[in-house]
Amino acid sequence: MTGPCPRTVQPVAATTNKAPSANFSLDIAISLEFSTFITQVGRTNTQEIHSIVDARCLRKYTQSPMKTVFSGIQPSGELHLGNYLGAIRNWVELQNEFFCFFCIVDYHAITQDYTPKEMRGRVLDMATDILACGVDPEKSVLFVQSDVREHTELCWVLNSVSQFGDLSRMTQFKDKSQRQEHNINVGLFDYPVLQSADILLYKGQFVPVGQDQVQHIEFARRLARGFNTRWGKVFPEPEAKLTSTPKIIGLDGKAKMSKSIGNTIPLGATDKQVRKLLAKAVTDPQREKREDVGDPDKCNVYSLHGFFSSEEDKAWVREGCTTAGIGCVDCKTKLGDNLIETLTPIRNRKKELLADPDTVIDILNQGRDKARQSAAKTMDQVRKKLGLWQR
Ligand code: AMP
Ligand code: TRP
Secondary structure (H helix, E strand, C coil), rough: CCCCCCCCCHHHHHHCCCCCCCHHHHHHHHHHHHHHHHHHHHHCCCHHHHHHHHHHHHHHHHHHHEEEEEEEEECCCCCCCHHHHHHHHHHHCCCCHHHHHEHHHHEHCCCCCCHHHHHHHHHHHHHHHHHHHHHCCEEEEEEEEECCHHHHHHHHHCCCCCCCCHHCCCCCHHHHHHHHHHHHHHHHHHHHHEEEEEEHCCCCCCCCHHCCCCCCCCHHHHHHHHHHHHHHHCCCCCCCCCCCCCCEEEECCCCCCCCCCCCEECCCCCCCHHHHHHHHCCCCCCCCCCCCCCHEEECHHHHHHHHHHHHHHHHHHHHHHHHHCCCCHHHHHHHHHHHHHHHHHHHHHHHHHHHCHHHHHHHHEEEEEHHHHHHHHHHHHHHHHHHCCCC
């Protein structure tokens, strides 16, 4: 990050506690530091604040520029535990350390069958869910892909460094083609190029995703390298940032938790629904009867305890399961209690946001404005490197 420190913008942004607008990455870093400073020492005179902000600005951008995180999610209608544990939980943590762009990728979603009339609601639902999980618009940029035209523009450019062979080896393309044989469209094939454009447009260095996306992120790395070699360096090579649980298994105990398989626990499920879904969850297949002892390490329900239960509860389940002291129903009841405890605040925040959809729309609009600034800057660089007609 170069250029002068736009200090005059910062105190206003920080004191009004609004997400800053101009030169967003820089703004956010300074305003975060600024608000910490205000909290620590209380208000002081403006001149003093300016010089402190200036000094921190310089230090930050000459010595330790903050890295950029980019991630995206399709407006699939509802988040489930797999998305939450594999990706969104990571987004919430990363926003305290990095400049984060989080994008609802509606252009990706049109590669699959869908009902246009439902799209707007799906996007809003996803934004609401993401915010309810703790993504904070004061720290991160949350926006909708189709709101920033440069995504599709950069996708076209990157097509010229994408190899047909690489794309035809993409596992998700093969899976999705099998699932919708009647509609194997070019968008489905080109999907990873648009995904790469999403990331590279913001010069994303880290991409928090689940295991299933790693192949796409490696492809994005190759495209960044391909672009830089052919036209000159513009892009960093992004890296996938996995959680400790990059693949959550679904309630069937077999496949990845996924809406398309129908083996999920939606984050918005009611207490009753959570318990009903858990009741049908597959446990250790060796434990057929209540008197059989079980092996928690072969049980997907026990692995879910790992995320939601205390050490004490996990020890109680392990002991009870391995001695047949408790049955699977007892184990599931305990998991249900703990899971509901985690989900309750998320559901409550969601309820508040649903009652106030204008706030969610405002957040997306502000995100769009910030994303557009970064995207336009990158596309200017790209056009210059390509030798395209300059306006
Ligand atoms: P999707 O719902 O498939 O669009 O995925 C959205 C995000 O959640 C991506 O980063 C996925 O890698 C992640 N994800 C989806 N399902 C799972 C799962 N079962 N385990 C871990 N991560 C997941
Ligand atoms: N393909 C991702 C998924 O299905 C969604 C996505 C689109 C994405 N663009 C992205 C993820 C950029 C990370 C970065 O989950």
